[in-house]
Amino acid sequence: xxxxxxxxxxxxxxxxxxxxxxCASAASTLNDATGxxxxxxxxxxxxxxxxxxxxxxxxxxxxxxxxxxxxxxxASTAASETDVTAxxxxxxxxxxxxxxxxxxxxxxxxxxxxxxxxxxxxxLPSLEQAAEQLEDLEAQASTAAQTAAAxxxxxxxxxxxxxxxGRA
Amino acid sequence: xxxxFAVALGILTxxxxxxxxxxxxxxxxxxxxxxxxxxxxxxxGVVGICVYAQMSGRVAAVSGRATFEIIRERLGPxxxxxxxAASFLINLLxxxxxxxxxxxxxxxxxxxxxxxxxxxxxxxxxxxIWRARFDLLENVTGxxxxxxxxxxxxxxxxxxxxxxxxxxxLRPGPPADEPVATYWFYAIALFGAAMTPYEVFFFSxxxxxxxxxxxxxAKSRLNVLVGFPLGGxxxxxxxxxxxxxxxxxxIDVTSLSQVVLPVAEAGGKVALSFAIVGILAxxxxxxxxxxxxSGYTLxxxxxxxxxxxxxxARAARFHLAMIVCILVAVAILATGVDPILVxxxxxxxxxxxxxxxxxxxxxxxxxxEYMGDKVNGRGMNLVGTIYLVIILVAATAAIxxxxxxxxxx
Amino acid sequence: xxxxxxxxxxxxxxDGRRVGGVVDVRLEISGAPAQLxxxxxxxxxxxxxxxxxxxxGYERRGENGPVVIARLQRWLHxxxxxxxxxxxxxxxxxxxxFRDGYERHDPMLPPAPKT
Amino acid sequence: xxxxxxxxxxxxxxxxxxxxxxxxxLHLLDRQVLDRDGTPVTTIDDLELDGIxxxxxxxxxxxxxxxxxxxxxxxxxxxxxxxxxxxxxRISIPWxxxxxxxxxxxxxxxxxxxxxxxxxxxxxxxxxGRIPGGRHDPE
Numbered sequence: 001x002x003x004x005x006x007x008x009x010x011x012x013x014x015x016x017x018x019x020x021x022x023c024a025s026a027a028s029t030l031n032d033a034t035g036x037x038x039x040x041x042x043x044x045x046x047x048x049x050x051x052x053x054x055x056x057x058x059x060x061x062x063x064x065x066x067x068x069x070x071x072x073x074x075a076s077t078a079a080s081e082t083d084v085t086a087x088x089x090x091x092x093x094x095x096x097x098x099x100x101x102x103x104x105x106x107x108x109x110x111x112x113x114x115x116x117x118x119x120x121x122x123x124l125p126s127l128e129q130a131a132e133q134l135e136d137l138e139a140q141a142s143t144a145a146q147t148a149a150a151x152x153x154x155x156x157x158x159x160x161x162x163x164x165x166g167r168a
Numbered sequence: 169x170x171x172x173f174a175v176a177l178g179i180l181t182x183x184x185x186x187x188x189x190x191x192x193x194x195x196x197x198x199x200x201x202x203x204x205x206x207x208x209x210x211x212x213g214v215v216g217i218c219v220y221a222q223m224s225g226r227v228a229a230v231s232g233r234a235t236f237e238i239i240r241e242r243l244g245p246x247x248x249x250x251x252x253a254a255s256f257l258i259n260l261l262x263x264x265x266x267x268x269x270x271x272x273x274x275x276x277x278x279x280x281x282x283x284x285x286x287x288x289x290x291x292x293x294x295x296x297i298w299r300a301r302f303d304l305l306e307n308v309t310g311x312x313x314x315x316x317x318x319x320x321x322x323x324x325x326x327x328x329x330x331x332x333x334x335x336x337x338l339r340p341g342p343p344a345d346e347p348v349a350t351y352w353f354y355a356i357a358l359f360g361a362a363m364t365p366y367e368v369f370f371f372s373x374x375x376x377x378x379x380x381x382x383x384x385x386a387k388s389r390l391n392v393l394v395g396f397p398l399g400g401x402x403x404x405x406x407x408x409x410x411x412x413x414x415x416x417x418x419i420d421v422t423s424l425s426q427v428v429l430p431v432a433e434a435g436g437k438v439a440l441s442f443a444i445v446g447i448l449a450x451x452x453x454x455x456x457x458x459x460x461x462s463g464y465t466l467x468x469x470x471x472x473x474x475x476x477x478x479x480x481a482r483a484a485r486f487h488l489a490m491i492v493c494i495l496v497a498v499a500i501l502a503t504g505v506d507p508i509l510v511x512x513x514x515x516x517x518x519x520x521x522x523x524x525x526x527x528x529x530x531x532x533x534x535x536x537e538y539m540g541d542k543v544n545g546r547g548m549n550l551v552g553t554i555y556l557v558i559i560l561v562a563a564t565a566a567i568x569x570x571x572x573x574x575x576x577x
Numbered sequence: 578x579x580x581x582x583x584x585x586x587x588x589x590x591x592d593g594r595r596v597g598g599v600v601d602v603r604l605e606i607s608g609a610p611a612q613l614x615x616x617x618x619x620x621x622x623x624x625x626x627x628x629x630x631x632x633x634g635y636e637r638r639g640e641n642g643p644v645v646i647a648r649l650q651r652w653l654h655x656x657x658x659x660x661x662x663x664x665x666x667x668x669x670x671x672x673x674x675f676r677d678g679y680e681r682h683d684p685m686l687p688p689a690p691k692t
Numbered sequence: 693x694x695x696x697x698x699x700x701x702x703x704x705x706x707x708x709x710x711x712x713x714x715x716x717x718l719h720l721l722d723r724q725v726l727d728r729d730g731t732p733v734t735t736i737d738d739l740e741l742d743g744i745x746x747x748x749x750x751x752x753x754x755x756x757x758x759x760x761x762x763x764x765x766x767x768x769x770x771x772x773x774x775x776x777x778x779x780x781x782r783i784s785i786p787w788x789x790x791x792x793x794x795x796x797x798x799x800x801x802x803x804x805x806x807x808x809x810x811x812x813x814x815x816x817x818x819x820x821g822r823i824p825g826g827r828h829d830p831e
Contacts, residue, residue, distance in 0.1 A: 039419045043426055046417065046433070055436040059279035060444070064425035066279075071422060135418070231795055233724070240735065241722045244632055245771045248722070298823075301830045470768075471724050471735035473803070473812060480826040482731070484816035487826075531633060534642035536688075538795050549643040578744040579763065580716055581771050601718055602741075606793070607711030608758055613791040613800045615711060617759040619741065623715065634718040662756050669747045676752075687713055 026082050026089040027144035030096050033079040034141050037096075038134040040071035041103040045127040048110050048120060058114060065111045072104045092144065096137050103130035174387060176303070176310035177374045178221075178395025180453050183313040185217065185367040186399030187406070188262065188454035189269025189424070190511025192447065194361065195403050196421040197576075198354050199410030202343060203336035207404050209355045213362025214400035216555045218392050220526050223533045223544070223552065224368040225388035228375040231538040235372040235529060236468035238538075242528035252469045254520035255365050259462035261514045262366065264497040266455035267293060268507025272424045273448045283504075290498045293455045297490060302377040302476045309453030316446035320405040322434035328412040336411065353569040353576045356562050360518040362400070363559065365525040366461040373464040377477055382542065409434075424508070463490040512575045519563040526552075526559055583668070585629040588622070591666065591677040598629035599673055603659060622665065622673060623684050625657045637684045659684045714793065716759075724796045725762060725785065727803035733785075734808050736797060737768040740784060759787045762797070764808050783808050 047064040050056040056064075079097050084090045106126040113120035187195070198206050224235045233241075236255075240248040270292070271285035296305055342351035371391075380388065409430035410421060419426060424447070431443040460476075467474035467486045474486040501507060530552045533544045544552065586599045601623040608616025625631055634640075635650035636657045664679035714720070716739060725733045743757035765783035770776060785808050791800035803809045820826045 035418070035420065036422075039422070042417045042419045043429065046413075046419070046429055047425075050429070050432050053436075056432040056440055057277070057437060060276045060425065060428065060432070060440065062279040063275045064423075064429070067423040067425045233795060237724055241724075242632060244722060245737070245768060249772060299825055299830055304831075467732070469735075471732050471764075473732045476830055478731075479829055480823070481816045481821045484812055484820040487820050488815050530643055531646065534640055536640065544642055546642075553643050553645050578741045578746065578757070579767075580721070580739040580741060583741070583744075584717055602716040604714050604716055604720075604759065605709055605711050606714070607709070608756075611788050613788070614793070617787060618756045619743075619758065620709075620713075620756060632717065634715065637715065637718075663752065665750060667747070667749055668744050686715065687709065 025145060025148035026084045026086075027092070027141055027148045029082045030079055030089070030092055031138065031141035031145045033075040033082075033100070034096055034134055034138040036078070037072055037075040037100045037103055038131060038138055040068040040075065041107070041127055041131045041134060043071075044068040044103075044107045044110060045124065045131060048124055048127065051114070052121060052124075062111065062114050065107055065114065069104065069107050069111065072100060072107060076100045076104065088144070092137070092141060096134075096141070099130060099133040099137055102126070103134065106130050172311070173303075173307050175391045175394045176306040177371065177378065178391030178393075179310040179313065179398060180306045180395075180457065181221070181367050181371045181374070181391075182217075182395035182399030183310070183316070183402075183450050184370065184454040184457035185364050186362060186396075186403045187313075187316060187450050188458075188511075189265050189272070189447075189451045190262070190508060190514075191361045191403065192269075192406065192427050192450070193421060193424060193508050194354070194357060194511075195406040196410040196414070196427040198358065199407030200414040200419055200421045200426075201346060202351065202354065203411040203415055204333050204404070204408060205336050205340050205343065205351075206355055206358055207337045207407065208340050209358045210362060210400045210403050210407075212558070213359045214396050215551075216359075216558070217363050217367060218396050219548065219551050219555060220363070220529055221368055221371050221396065222389060222392045223548070224372040224529050225375050225380075225392065226385060226542060227529065227532055227538065228372040229380040229384050229388055230382050230540065230542045231532075232376065233532075233538065234376050234464065234468055235368050235525070236465045238532045239525060239528045240469050242531055243524060247524060248469060251521055251524035252465055254517040255369070255465050255525070256462055258364065258514045258517045258521060259366055259458045259465070260493055260496060261510050261517075262458040263293075263455060263462065263493055264500045265507045265511045266451050266458060267494070267497050268501050268510070269424070269451035270448065270455060271501075272507070273444060273451055276425060276428065277444050277448075286498060286501050289452075289455070290494050293452070293459055294491065294494050296456060297459060297476070298480060298487070302374070305456060305476075306374070309449050309456060312449030313446060313453055315442045316402050316450060317405075318431060318435070318439050318442035318446060319402060319409055322431045322439055322443075323405050323408045323412065325434040325439075326409070326412050326430065328408070333408060333411065347573070349569055350573045350576055352565070353573040356566050356569060357512070357515055357576065358403075359558075359562055360515050360522065360566065362403075363522060363526075364514075364518065365521045366458055368525065368529065369461045369464050370457045373460070373468075373474075377475055379477075385542070459490050459493055462493045463487070513570075515566050516570060519566045522559045522563050523556070526556060530556060578668070582670070583622075583673070586668075587672045588624040588660075589672055589674045590679075591675060596675075597624040597626040597657075599623070600625045600629065600631040600654075600657070601634075619662050621659045621661045621682070623657060623659050625654045627655075628653055631657075634686075637686050639685075639688065657684045658682060712793070719793070720797070725764075725799065726796050727799050727806075728791075728801055729803075731803050733799065733803045733806060734762075734764040735768075736762050737765070738763040738771060740782075761786050762790075762808075 044065055047061050051061040082093055084093055106123055110123040112118055228234055239251055267289045270289035271282035274285040275282045342348050413430035413433050428443045432440045463486045466489050472485045473483045475483055480487045532538055536543055587595050588597045588599050589595055599622050602619055603621040604617050605620045606615050606617050608618045631654055633650055635647045636654035641647050658681035660675055660679055664676050666676045667674040720736050723736050727733050739759055740761040740763055741757050742760040761784040763782055763784050766777045766781055785806060789799050789801050790797055792798045
């Protein structure tokens with residue numbers, strides 16, 4: 001009886017630990033980072049358009065671009081800290097990092113333009129290009145993440161089999 | 169104008185509950201991820217807070233007792249202390265977030281780094297609490313907060329596809345690309361925000377600050393019926409704006425600057441300036457509401473002298489407690505933590521505070537020794553009991569969902 | 578003697594049989610007149626057979642709302658009774674002993690004026 | 693329930709009450725204490741009863757115990773965490789200062805004359821009163 005309780009407790013702890021660490025595969029981390037970067041680049045593009053149309057205040061636009069830059073840096077850090085085990089994941093990571101970098105450069109250019117260095121209009125095409133790239137990569141990463149999730153779900157079934165043994 | 173000032177308490181209370189800095193962002197997050205798929209939660213929450221705010225306002229007007237006095241009296245010192253600890257932490261985290269929120273709103277207006285604004289905002293909150301009369305405080309912040317209606321106007325100006333918005337709202341449920349747990353996490357976060365306990369602490373204590381009596385019951389009802397539905401409407405409008413502009417551009421909201429993007433898109437600089445003024449007033453008002461609430465709850469639990477209608481020296485511990493709260497909030501913000509993130513964790517403490525707050529209100533509202541013949545009617549009791557059950561379910565589900573979803577990430 | 582030491586004590590009959598827990602102490606403002614208020618004297622103890630705490634008093638008052646809570650509380654405190662102080666033989670740490678042949682009274686409070 | 697207790701079904705108390713009847717826990721504990729001017733002083737954290745001797749047999753016909761004082765301060769911690777405070781450390785308000793009992797307990801004296809409010813007075817004098825504006829009405 002006690003042994004059953006112990007094994008149930010162990011399974012619960014393992015499940016909780018898995019939930020806490022997110023049992024995140026490389027692909028799903030990259031997927032999140034890409035989504036975060038895409039949101040930031042799209043935000044920057046939207047606010048640059050608004051500034052060009054004179055629909056927002058320069059102060060607000062600057063603050064928004066600052067927030068977008070912070071998000072892009074965070075996404076890059078998350079992507080570069082991802083541990084990969086498969087070569088396909090490594091390729092994906094490189095591509096994501098490159099696209100995030102391009103987005104970051106475009107956002108920085110936009111911030112410089114707000115400060116009076118260079119033309120704001122010129123940053124719009126590069127923001128849009130970075131957004132397109134990130135969109136493609138997000139689709140790739142999301143497919144990869146789903147495949148990875150399907151295989152870890154199979155592995156996750158093992159501890160409950162252990163509980164069956166404990167009961168017997 | 170006089171009529172408008174009469175409902176200022178209800179408006180300020182609701183703004184603090186529905187569109188404070190955490191909720192501004194949460195509403196936009198929800199809109200940018202689920203469209204209007206969670207609008208039903210706001211409706212459920214509005215009805216719930218109306219029922220219980222009205223009850224606590226009636227108890228305060230008839231018996232002269234504020235909510236935390238009756239919590240201590242009905243629950244005793246132990247359960248009362250558990251509620252005090254949870255409610256106080258919610259208040260403290262929210263004060264922290266709001267002071268940070270005022271700084272973020274000032275950044276939108278000036279592009280000066282928010283770190284510089286934090287001491288200014290904190291001092292502003294303190295000096296208003298120290299020196300301003302209660303009615304001045306509620307009239308100014310309540311009235312200026314009304315400019316947030318610009319979000320509803322912006323939604324119309326964006327001329328969205330009303331059919332698909334209605335479809336999102338009428339067919340609730342998680343979209344295909346979002347996990348079910350995340351959907352329910354946000355549902356509970358929105359419900360908890362609508363029913364957050366500091367609203368009734370502030371509303372009932374405010375009723376006593378304004379010296380309401382049995383004659384003011386109609387006023388209390390009007391405050392509730394104008395304030396909270398308005399708060400809910402603003403909350404849905406913000407989600408709607410995000411659903412129309414940000415959702416199609418796959419922008420997941422993470423910061424305050426993204427919340428105002430749809431407003432600028434719809435109405436340009438004029439609308440944007442209304443939105444910034446509204447956000448400033450709402451976050452400042454919420455900072456006042458939560459700072460005062462932390463003073464009210466402590467003072468009422470321990471039986472200290474409290475109230476802004478007294479000189480600070482005649483309510484010394486009450487004022488000292490609020491000063492300490494503001495200083496702690498500034499210290500937390502000085503670590504550079506994201507103020508918006510801070511509010512997400514207050515959901516955990518709501519799990520303890522919500523049931524332990526609303527149960528005693530329901531019991532006292534039925535007690536003839538307190539209420540005379542103004543006790544609850546049958547309908548009120550039925551609705552109150554149903555909401556108590558909903559609160560219990562939401563409270564017990566909150567913590568597991570927070571862990572499983574990693575706070576909705 | 579401190580009130581909270583008395584609350585939650587075991588209520589025992591003279592032969593040592595436990596009949597419940599002391600949930601409250603009944604007072605009457607009826608003693609010798611003092612400056613402001615007459616002396617407040619203890620007139621009895623309230624015993625609930627199945628519980629040691631009753632903070633809401635549904636079993637001794639006419640309050641009926643909200644129905645679910647009132648019913649639950651009345652059920653939890655069913656069989657509650659009042660013992661007059663004259664029938665208390667001994668008070669000790671954690672127990673109150675009643676005299677042989679003590680009487681159980683209706684615990685209902687007279688309706689109090691609204692203040 | 694066995695037969696014996698069935699015979700002892702609760703009956704109305706034959707002795708009519710001579711004054712206001714109330715229950716100590718239900719009507720007094722944890723309620724707000726206000727001073728003569730309506731200023732909150734403390735809550736009733738506990739009550740001290742006079743005339744009960746622990747472990748001593750009560751002779752029939754001996755006078756009933758009475759409420760002696762409202763206890764506060766450290767007594768709140770005792771009720772939350774258990775234990776006993778030494779009698780010397782208790783902060784009490786004599787019951788004879790109580791003027792009326794309702795949903796609050798009203799005293800017949802001002803808060804400033806009581807031991808129970810020394811912390812409030814100390815904070816007021818040494819901290820809050822020294823901050824500019826602390827002694828003025830809000831504007």
